[in-house]
Amino acid sequence: MSNETQTMTVLLVGVGGQGTILAGDLLAKTAAASGYDVKISEIHGMSQRGGSVSTVVRFGEHVASMICDEGCADVIVSFEAIEALRAQQYLKRDCGRLFVNDEAISPVSVAIGNATMPGDVSARLEELGAVRIPAGHIARSANSPKSTNVVLMGALSTALPFEDEVWRKIISKRVPPKTVDANLAAFDAGKQSARA
Amino acid sequence: MRRLLSGNEAIAQGAWEAGVHIGVGYPGTPSTETLENLSKHDEVYCEWAPNEKVALEVAAGASMGGARSLVTMKHVGVNVAADPLMSVCNTGVNGGLVVLAADDPSMFSSQNEQDSRNYAAFARIPMLEPADSQEAFDFVQRAFEISEEFDCPVMVRESMRIAHTKTLVETGESHNDQPLRSFEPDPAKYVMMPGFARQRRLFVNDRTRKLVEFAENSGLNRVEMRDTSIGVIASGAVYQHVREALPNASTYKLGLSWPFAPQSLRAFANSVDKLYIVEEACDYFAEHIHALGIRSDAFPGIALPEEGELTPALIKRAFSIAAPYAFTAADDLPPRPPSLCAGCPHRLVFVTLRNMKAVVTGDIGCYTLGATPPLGAVHSTVDMGASLSMAHGMELAHVQERTNRPVVGVIGDSTFAHSGITSLLGTVYNGGSGTLCILDNRTTAMTGCQGNPCNGVTLKEQARGLSPLDVPAGKPLDIEGLCKALGVDDVVSVDSQDLAAVKEALKNATDSSDTLSVIVFHSPCRLIDRTRKSAPEIKNCRACGMCIKLGCPAIEKGDDGKAYIDFTQCVGCGQCAQVCPFGCIESKGE
Ligand SMILES: Cc1ncc(C[n+]2csc(CCOP(=O)(O)OP(=O)(O)O)c2C)c(N)n1
Numbered sequence: 058m059s060n061e062t063q064t065m066t067v068l069l070v071g072v073g074g075q076g077t078i079l080a081g082d083l084l085a086k087t088a089a090a091s092g093y094d095v096k097i098s099e100i101h102g103m104s105q106r107g108g109s110v111s112t113v114v115r116f117g118e119h120v121a122s123m124i125c126d127e128g129c130a131d132v133i134v135s136f137e138a139i140e141a142l143r144a145q146q147y148l149k150r151d152c153g154r155l156f157v158n159d160e161a162i163s164p165v166s167v168a169i170g171n172a173t174m175p176g177d178v179s180a181r182l183e184e185l186g187a188v189r190i191p192a193g194h195i196a197r198s199a200n201s202p203k204s205t206n207v208v209l210m211g212a213l214s215t216a217l218p219f220e221d222e223v224w225r226k227i228i229s230k231r232v233p234p235k236t237v238d239a240n241l242a243a244f245d246a247g248k249q250s251a252r253a
Numbered sequence: 254m255r256r257l258l259s260g261n262e263a264i265a266q267g268a269w270e271a272g273v274h275i276g277v278g279y280p281g282t283p284s285t286e287t288l289e290n291l292s293k294h295d296e297v298y299c300e301w302a303p304n305e306k307v308a309l310e311v312a313a314g315a316s317m318g319g320a321r322s323l324v325t326m327k328h329v330g331v332n333v334a335a336d337p338l339m340s341v342c343n344t345g346v347n348g349g350l351v352v353l354a355a356d357d358p359s360m361f362s363s364q365n366e367q368d369s370r371n372y373a374a375f376a377r378i379p380m381l382e383p384a385d386s387q388e389a390f391d392f393v394q395r396a397f398e399i400s401e402e403f404d405c406p407v408m409v410r411e412s413m414r415i416a417h418t419k420t421l422v423e424t425g426e427s428h429n430d431q432p433l434r435s436f437e438p439d440p441a442k443y444v445m446m447p448g449f450a451r452q453r454r455l456f457v458n459d460r461t462r463k464l465v466e467f468a469e470n471s472g473l474n475r476v477e478m479r480d481t482s483i484g485v486i487a488s489g490a491v492y493q494h495v496r497e498a499l500p501n502a503s504t505y506k507l508g509l510s511w512p513f514a515p516q517s518l519r520a521f522a523n524s525v526d527k528l529y530i531v532e533e534a535c536d537y538f539a540e541h542i543h544a545l546g547i548r549s550d551a552f553p554g555i556a557l558p559e560e561g562e563l564t565p566a567l568i569k570r571a572f573s574i575a576a577p578y579a580f581t582a583a584d585d586l587p588p589r590p591p592s593l594c595a596g597c598p599h600r601l602v603f604v605t606l607r608n609m610k611a612v613v614t615g616d617i618g619c620y621t622l623g624a625t626p627p628l629g630a631v632h633s634t635v636d637m638g639a640s641l642s643m644a645h646g647m648e649l650a651h652v653q654e655r656t657n658r659p660v661v662g663v664i665g666d667s668t669f670a671h672s673g674i675t676s677l678l679g680t681v682y683n684g685g686s687g688t689l690c691i692l693d694n695r696t697t698a699m700t701g702c703q704g705n706p707c708n709g710v711t712l713k714e715q716a717r718g719l720s721p722l723d724v725p726a727g728k729p730l731d732i733e734g735l736c737k738a739l740g741v742d743d744v745v746s747v748d749s750q751d752l753a754a755v756k757e758a759l760k761n762a763t764d765s766s767d768t769l770s771v772i773v774f775h776s777p778c779r780l781i782d783r784t785r786k787s788a789p790e791i792k793n794c795r796a797c798g799m800c801i802k803l804g805c806p807a808i809e810k811g812d813d814g815k816a817y818i819d820f821t822q823c824v825g826c827g828q829c830a831q832v833c834p835f836g837c838i839e840s841k842g843e
Contacts, residue, residue, distance in 0.1 A: 072589065089257050089421060096385075097257070098418040100361055106622065107806050108591035122497035123418040123490070126566035128579030139586055146582040163819075164589035168809040169627045169801050172587035185580070 064117035067213070068125050070144045071136030072162050073107050076206035079231070080134070081112035083210055086227045088116035091219045098123035107165065109140055132216050134209050136192075137162050138178050145185055155185050156212045156251065158192040158205065188212065188251055195246045201236065204243035211247020258422045260415040263386035264323075264353060265290035266424055267393035272431030273297055274320035274348065277308045279671065280700035281327030282362035283416035284355035288325045289703075292716040296428050301704055301712045304637070304671040305330035309337045309352065316350040316406075317443060319434035321397055325353040328369050329636065333672070335372065338406070342376040343453040344443050345404035345460075347434050349397035352408045355416050358534040358562035362413075364617065364634065366560060368535040373408050373511040377461050380408040380511045381473060384492045386420040392508065395473070403460055403467070410510065412533075414490035414562065465512045473508035476521055483572075484525025486518070486542065486549075491533055491563050498568035507538070515545045522547045531571075533563040593622050595807040596826035598694050598749040598776035602663070603630040604803060604832065605755050609763070611661045612652060616640035616673070618665035619698045619778075627804045631663070638672030640664045641689055645680040648687050659763035662689045666707035667697035670730060674739070680769060681740040688762040689771045691732055692749065694778040695721040702780050706730045721781055736771045749774035752831040779824060786825030787841040788818050794837050800829040 067084060071077045078099060085097040093116040100111060113125045127146045132154045135141030138161040148155055166172040175181070182189065192208040207228060214224055225241060232240045258266060264287050268276065276291040276299035278284065292299035302308035305326040312322035326334060331354050338352070354369035373380030381396050383389040389411060396407040441449050468474070480501040487495045488507040495504060505521045507513075522528050527550045530539045539549065554573035557563065566576055593600050603623035606613055607630040615621060615631035616639060624631035633643055644662030647653075653660045664673045669691050677689065697703040704710030708721035709729030719725060736744045743765070747758045755774070762770035788807075796814035807822035808829055816829070816838075830838040 073591065085257055085419060089255075094421060095257065096418055096420050098414060100413075100417070106591035106594060106619065107589070109589045120420075121500075122494045122565050123414055123420075124494065124564045126564055126576075127582075128577030139589070142583050143586050143589075145580045148580060150578045150580055163809050164587050165592045165804055165806055166589070166626070167587045168806065169804055170798075170810045171626060174587060175585060181583075 064115050064120050065131045065217070066125050066129055067114045067217075068130040068133045068144060068147050069112040069114070069136070070133065070140045071110055072140065073110050075110075075136040076203070077110055077112050077136055080206040080210055081114055083207070083224075083227055083231055084114045084213070085116075086231065087219050087224050088114065090223050090227060093117060094120045096120045096123040109143060111144070132156070132213060134213050136206065136209065138182065139164070139174065141185070141187060142175070142178065142181055148185065154216045155187040156209060156216075157182055157187045157189050158209060159189045160193045190247060190250045192247060192250075195250065196243055199239065199242060199246065201239040201243060204236070204240050207232070207240045207243040208247035208250070211244040212251035214244070215248055215251045254424050254426050256422055256424055257419045258386045258390070259286065259417055259419045260383065260386050260389040260411050261286040261417070262290050262419075263389040263422050264393045264409065264411070266422070267390040268323045268351070268397075269294045269297060270425050270427060270429055271394040271397045272321060272429045273323050273397070274431070274433065275299070275312060275315040275322040276325070277302050277311045277322065278325030278353075279303070279305045279308055279330055280697055280703045281330050281355070282700055283357060283411075283413040284325045284327045284330075284353060285700050285703070287353055288712065289716065291323065292712045294428070296430070299712045303706050305334040306337060309334040309341070312350055313337060313341045313344075316346045316348045317344075317436070318347065319436050320348040321431055322348060323351050323353065323393075326355070327363065328354055328356040328367055329363065329365060330354075331369050331372050333637075338372065338376055340445050341406050342378045343445060343450060343457055345456075346400055346406060347436065349400035350406040351393060351396045351400060352406060354408055354410050356410060356412045358412055364636070366534050368537055369408065369410050370510045370537045373410070374541065377457060378406050378408060378511070379403070379464055379509060380410050382410045382488045382508060382510045383415055384489050384506065384508070385415070386418070386422045388508065389415060390422050390424060392473070399467075403464060405460060405464075410489070412490050412562070418490075461512065465514070468509050468512050468514040469516055471509060474514055474517065475506040475508065476517065477504045477506065478524065479503045481524060482526045484521060484528045485531050486521070486528070486538060487531045488538070491531055494563055494565045494568055495531055497565040498574070499572060510538070513541055513545065518542060518545060518547055531557065531563070531568060534560055590625060591622060592625060592804055592806055593619065594779050595805055595822045596779045596824040596828070598774070598778065599623060599692055600628075600803060600805070601752050601755050601828055601831070602690060602692065602749055602774055603628045605752070605759050606630045606661060606663070609659060609759060611659045611763070612647065612656065614640045614643040614647060614660070614662045616664040616668050617699070618668055620663060620665055620692050623663070625804070627802045637668050638664070638676045641673050641676035642679060644687055644689060645676075645683070645685045648685055653687075653766065660687055661759070661763065662687070664689070664691055666691060666693040666695070666732070667703075667705040669732070670706040674735070677736065677741070677771070678739050686767050686769050688759070689769070691771065691773045693732060693773055693775045696778045696781050698778045698780060702778065707732060722777060732773050736773070741769055741771045743768050743770040744773065745770070746773050746775060749776040750826060750828070752828070786827075788820050788823035788825055789827070789830050789838045789840045791816055791818060791838050795835050797834060799832045799834055800838065803828055803832060805829065
């Protein structure tokens with residue numbers, strides 16, 4: 058955020074059921090707890106049945122619209138590789154940051170043979186300047202596969218102006234009590250992965 | 254306390270703080286969470302009605318009896334509730350009566366894009382339109398006051414972007430306990446037979462004049478003068494987009510979208526060089542504001558689209574402001590539309606109907622996805638309940654005889670209770686025949702698994718987390734018994750996860766073309782029954798593609814044409830094992 062009064066826009070995209078909603082909630086609460094005005098917009102409904110999903114979080118001194126237009130996202134976090142490409146037009150072309158969970162999920166259109174996965178996903182992500190985070194892998198190898206979204210929030214945190222303490226407080230409050238330690242570890246692992 | 258709340262949560266919070274006594278509604282995106290949140294408060298009695306008409310009537314009764322009542326529904330629900338609405342606007346209220354209508358520009362989860370503001374103008378009742386959650390919280394409280402002050406039901410309208418966007422809200426956190434108002438019988442006010450109704454019509458005319466005066470000074474509309482070369486009239490989420498796109502423009506923010514305040518609108522129009530009306534997917538404001546004799550200007554750039562939600566980018570384009578430099582959208586990606594879940598009990602019914610080449614009049618719910626590839630088995634979806642009545646209409650047009658394809662109507666359990674029962678009654682009464690399927694998955698799945706009359710889970714039980722698979726206090730509807738009582742001779746019950754039984758039932762029903770058959774398919778939705786069995790094993794797959802044609806998200810066709818199971822998604826339902834003609838898929842049982 059170059060100028061204090063400017064609004065920052067984060068777009069979270071993924072596939073229904075991947076935990077984008079919880080991630081957006083953590084991000085929005087962290088922004089609010091850091092003293093910013095914040096708006097978080099989710100698209101519910103049909104898309105939750107395995108369709109593409111997206112959540113927009115905007116924060117700043119005063120936020121007006123809750124929509125992210127093309128070329129306006131300061132950061133995109135994609136929970137799935139193909140969805141990152143589907144959202145590429147929303148990224149700020151000169152300075153936008155893109156974090157991608159390094160995993161592709163075949164849509165039903167591919168599974169039934171009506172469409173194919175693009176063969177050059179890696180090259181295209183490279184071209185977009187994507188930072189690839191093996192979030193699913195990190196979460197599974199720490200035996201908490203459900204914390205993939207928190208790994209990604211750890212990665213995202215490296216691009217945002219919030220104190221680590223605030224993130225940790227919000228995560229601890231929001232996730233199931235028994236999983237607090239695992240989620241905080243996931244958050245740290247995501248941060249490290251983004252910095253590596 | 255400052256909290257991050259969605260528009261729906263804020264409306265529930267505001268209604269609770271305003272001392273609402275009764276909340277009633279029917280689920281529908283984007284309105285659903287309003288009542289779900291309200292029902293968490295012990296001071297408020299909340300219930301799901303079988304449909305929106307019933308909901309509004311329950312609330313009208315509660316209001317007549319002296320209770321403050323909130324009714325919630327999505328925009329198309331207002332059509333269902335329109336009959337009582339158009340007369341309750343004449344009887345007026347005793348306890349405050351507020352109707353929430355949640356619109357869905359761009360149809361993220363809806364079958365049409367109608368604008369509920371037209372109903373407020375039609376019924377001549379005030380409509381409040383919040384532009385963020387703080388206003389949603391404030392406006393719903395004002396709505397109860399206005400309702401009681403003017404003896405009038407009041408509508409609150411939110412679009413999906415208001416309903417499902419969380420913004421910061423300063424709440425009061427205190428329940429303002431309202432005594433129930435006394436009830437005195439008043440036939441001249443509530444018995445709408447012609448003699449009384451004519452008198453109420455005069456009252457409504459007078460009330461309308463008073464409401465217009467109120468609109469001028471209500472504080473619900475907000476004039477914000479900035480650069481006076483451009484003035485914009487807008488409301489709701491669109492107002493926020495205007496602020497984003499044209500931060501220096503002067504704005505007339507409508508918080509009251511009926512009635513209009515002619516004087517203040519004129520004053521605003523006169524104080525700016527150019528006046529623009531910015532609204533999405535309709536020209537409701539333009540029509541009404543032009544009718545007041547106020548002219549607006551054409552956009553200097555590309556006109557706003559006539560359909561779909563607005564965005565700051567579309568507004569900038571209308572004012573010829575350049576868009577930021579962006580990557581072009583990829584056009585070669587595999588589409589990812591929603592699909593029936595792995596193990597969904599609706600799947601085998603549609604697979605069978607597809608294979609039978611049935612003509613299917615469908616309905617609204619998760620099972621609408623039976624229209625998508627590779628199922629492609631649904632040929633109409635219009636409005637709730639239409640599946641059964643349209644099947645009867647197809648019969649009257651002799652479609653089955655002319656095409657040699659069986660005509661089958663398919664409806665979900667919640668939709669059957671909503672408005673399928675009267676459709677079925679019409680078919681029975683008129684001696685119709687044919688085949689109708691009721692898909693009983695024990696829940697209202699599409700909108701997030703609410704209770705309904707078929708599963709018997711009340712909203713209060715739902716709020717406590719009771720599953721429809723437990724024993725609810727409400728009385729689950731005996732669907733088969735009801736169909737028989739309506740006069741259907743051939744009623745059968747089938748386990749929808751048993752392919753042989755599904756096929757047999759559909760064959761028998763469609764073969765006997767001169768009787769009316771109802772097949773009730775039972776098996777719980779996978780979102781309420783999350784038990785998993787181990788994934789099956791595929792041995793010596795012959796790449797015939799039969800299991801691929803299930804459209805199960807857990808089965809993928811490999812480059813070799815063979816089927817592969819995605820173990821993370823598979824729930825072990827056994828559907829694929831049943832369709833494999835070569836017995837290559839072995840269910841592991843547990
Ligand atoms: C008049 C109206 N009210 C509400 C809705 C929203 N809505 C769409 S589908 C649905 C529920 C369908 O439930 P059910 O028939 O049980 O099918 P399922 O989703 O469980 O398969 C609802 C409430 C609507 N489309 N129209």
